[in-house]
Amino acid sequence: MDAFFTSTLTVTLAEMGDKTQLLSLLLVTRLQKPWHIIAGIFVATVLNHGISAWFGSWLSQFLTSELGINIINVSFIAVGLWLLIPDKDDAPNTTLDKYGAFVVSLVLFFIAEIGDKTQIATVLLAAQYQSLFWVTLGTTLGMLLANVPVVFAGNYIMQRIPFTVTRVLAALVFVAIGVYGFIA
Template sequence: MEAFFGSTLAVAIAEIGDKTQLLALLLVARYHRPWTIAAGILVATLVNHAVSALLGVWLADVIPSQWMSWLIAASFVAVAIWVLIPDKADDNISRWDKYGPFVATCVLFFIAEIGDKTQVATVILAAKYDALIAVILGTTLGMLLANLPVLFTGRWLLCRIPLNVVHWCAFVLFIGFAVITVLR
């Protein structure tokens, strides 16, 4: 359960103010189909985070165990610093219009997650915990928890969340993960 809840919390907080939230806002503004876009986010995130978690498990197998906790802790610190850097979303949505909102969301979210801090966090979390499915489901739930409110409340919500406070909370969370990893 620790892997599931830790993964959910880490990604949900790290995603606030992320480019995928901006992408979700652009998609719902363009297509006006929040449930369809939510389904696309779910599929794209499951696939992306499953691949990421598998990579994390593989890395945990090939990297010597005496190095693993230090590498994971250093990675958490790097992600903590990364969440303090604001993202921007590109408006490449129009080229996907002919495929509809579901396919557009699947493709654009999958691409947006490549190399993103939550993808890196998924790799790290999968390497840290011996719970592949819990990490995949937790990080996917975290992504949905961060993006679904944007789909249904849009700009109203984004205007009321102090993003600098959220980014600092995510920073503290990832630093906490780093400290706990080293202490264990």
């Protein structure tokens, strides 16, 4: 269960102020179909993070030595520091609108997560915990916890949560996980 709770907390915090929250806000203001958008976010996250967790679990076979564990810990610290760099507001491709809110959300969220810090965190968490199911479930829940309120509350939440505070908090969690890995 550590894998589940750590994955949920890590991704929830990492997503605060991330481009996917901006994407959630943009989609709900343009398409006004919150349940379709949430379903798209869910499916995209399960697919993207499931593949990432599988890769992390596979990678863990080769990282059983002390060196491998240290690489994972340094990676957590590096991702934590990366979180301090603000994301850019990437506008989605408007030609996708004709495919409906579900498909647009699924495609845009899947693409937005490629190479994103939460995808990398999913790989690292799966490598650390060697638990494909619990890491995927936790990271998916974390993604939903961060984005569903944005879909439903939209502009209200985005105006009241300072990105800088949540970004620093998420960075501290990643660095703490990395440091804990060294001392545990």
